[in-house]
Amino acid sequence: MISAEQNERLTRVGPGTPGGRVLRHYWQPIALVxxxxxxxxxxxxxxxxxxxxxxxDEQGRIGLLDRDCPHRNADLAFGRLEDGGLRCPFHGWLFDVTGKCLETPAEPEGSTLCTRIKQRSYPVEVRSGIIFAYLGEGAAPPFPAFDCFAAPDTHTFAFKGLIECNWLQALEVGIDPAHASFLHRFFDDGDEKEAYGKQFRATSDGSDLPMTYVLREFPRPRIEVDNTPYGLRVTALRSINDATTHVRVTNLFFPQAFVIPMSAEMTITQWHMPVDDTRCYWIAIFTSFAGPVDRARMRAQRLENYSLPDYLPKKGRQNDYGFDPDEQESKTYTGMGEDINVHDQWAVESQGAIQDRTRETLASSDKAIAANRRLLMRAMAAVEEGKRPALLQEDTTAGLTGPGTIDTMAPAATWESHWRQAVERRRGAAPWAPPALAAE
Known part of the structure; x- marks a missing residue:
């Protein structure tokens, strides 16, 4: 249990808040390309x-500016794209992607006002279908050489969806290995041929047992949490028999992302991007180590549950997340369909817009959640002391690769070396030749 004051520190993200100051030290995934x-x-x-x-702009350059025009604070999101920039329709002031004012056409001939006007702009980078922005002060940190950033566009797919709750409770689902045996339980293992693009529907590396079976029949994982240069490695061990252990390795990419296995050939790197204190987007890169991603199929699957242009979920509180008691009795544990994003959405939105952690009771299976909260608290304390937070990517850590993530069946006695070898084998066979995993 944590105090109300600690919960406030952990969850608030606005300018000047302890948490907001920490998050502004890191690249933020603000939109899809x-x-x-x-x-x-x-x-x-x-x-x-x-x-x-x-x-x-007309040259293909991407810009991110404060939304209110510095003249009379009109909304630049309704601006006109013309003459090398974004023009405010109110009085015609024109800004380029750097925030430089190019014209103030309503001013007298010969006016030099525009030379003294500068709209706040923010650095942006496009990586694997996502537009990242640096919203803090000073120089932006480098990106690590993680697989999701190293893979070519042909082998990645990006998508997102809105969740109506605080970002931290949404993130904490991804570093909770125990919940999958219940929240994502399927009573029918399904057809392997229909598993493409779906979480927990394929088989594990080195096994013909579908993940649905493993999670359903072995719901008591032993969980190990290790510190890494990028955050945390979370290992869930399920003893299948005396000789065999199922190993699921996932990762916290501090402060807002997790890296998890999706299938034998694909991984997911997923951020939780705070819109504000009570809404966030999950925004993910799916990375393939085999053939090119079937983007049309992946997109069509996700558009069954999300609507454009704002990537709003079609299921939610307004329709009880599609709950069907007959389905809950015979098909899925939740009765809310087969999309695990809907399951997660229900779980975290049902905790409230901002979870009241003074009322929770953490258990041994929540050790990664507790560890991450400690990392966040230490990062806030460092920033308040005028220091850069730990686990911030620096030039010395920009070469970090991976991180290793996999579902695999392993010999019980050698599971630690086995999963690493399985990761290296998969990465080594990738047609885009990722570098070897960096030592942790």
Missing amino acids: DELEGKRPVRPVRALGQDFVLFR
């Missing part, structure tokens, strides 16, 4: 409790 496709590549973006406008 797909969101700038179409006739008018201008999008309003709300992130960390602030409002921005994201746009792509």
Whole structure:
């Protein structure tokens, strides 16, 4: 149990808050590249409790600016893309992707006002279908050489969805290995041929047992948590018999992402991007170590449950998350369909807009959640002392690769070496030749 004051520190993300100051030291996944496709590549973006406008100019450059025009604070998200920038429709002030004011056309001939105007702009980087922004002060940190960033576009797919609750409770689902045996339990293992693009529907590395069977029949994992240069490694061990152990290795990529196995050939790197204190987006990169990702199929699967242009869930409180008591009796543990994002959405939204952690009772299976909260608290304390938070990517750690993540059947006596070898074998066979895993 934590105090109300600690819960406040952990969850608030606005400018000047302890948590908000920490998160502004890291790259934030503010949008999908797909969101700038179409006739008018201008999008309003709300992130960390602030409002921005994201746009792509006539030269293809991407800019992120504060949303209110510095003249009379009109909304630049309704601006016109013309003459090398984004023009405010109120009085015609024009800004380029760096925030430089190019024109103030309503001013008298010869006015030099625009030379003294600068709209706040933010560095952006496009990686694997996601537009990342650095919303803090000073120089942005480098990206690590993780697989999701190293793989070519052909072998990645990005998507997102809105969750109506605080970002931290959404993130904590991803570092909780025990919940999958219940929240994502299926009573029918399904057809392997239909597993593509679906979490927990395929078989593990080195096994013909589907993950649905492993999770359902072995619900008491032994959980180990290790510190790493990027956050935490979380290992769930399920003893199948005296000779065999199922090993599931997942990772916390501090402060907002986790890296988990999806199937024998694909991994998921998923961030939880705070819109504000009570809403967040999950935003993910699916990375394939085999053939190119079937993006059309992956996108169609996810659009069954999300609507554009804002990636809003079709199931939620308004329709009881699609709950069907007959399905709950015979098909899925939740009765809420087969999409695990819907299961997770129900679990975290049902905790409230901001979970009251003074009322929770952590158990031994929650050791990764407790460890992550300690990391966040230490990061906040460091920032308040004028230091850079730990686990921030630096030039010395930008070469970090991986991180290793897998579902695999292993000999019980040698599971630690076995899962690493399985990761290296899969990565080594990838047609885009990822580098070897960096030592941890």
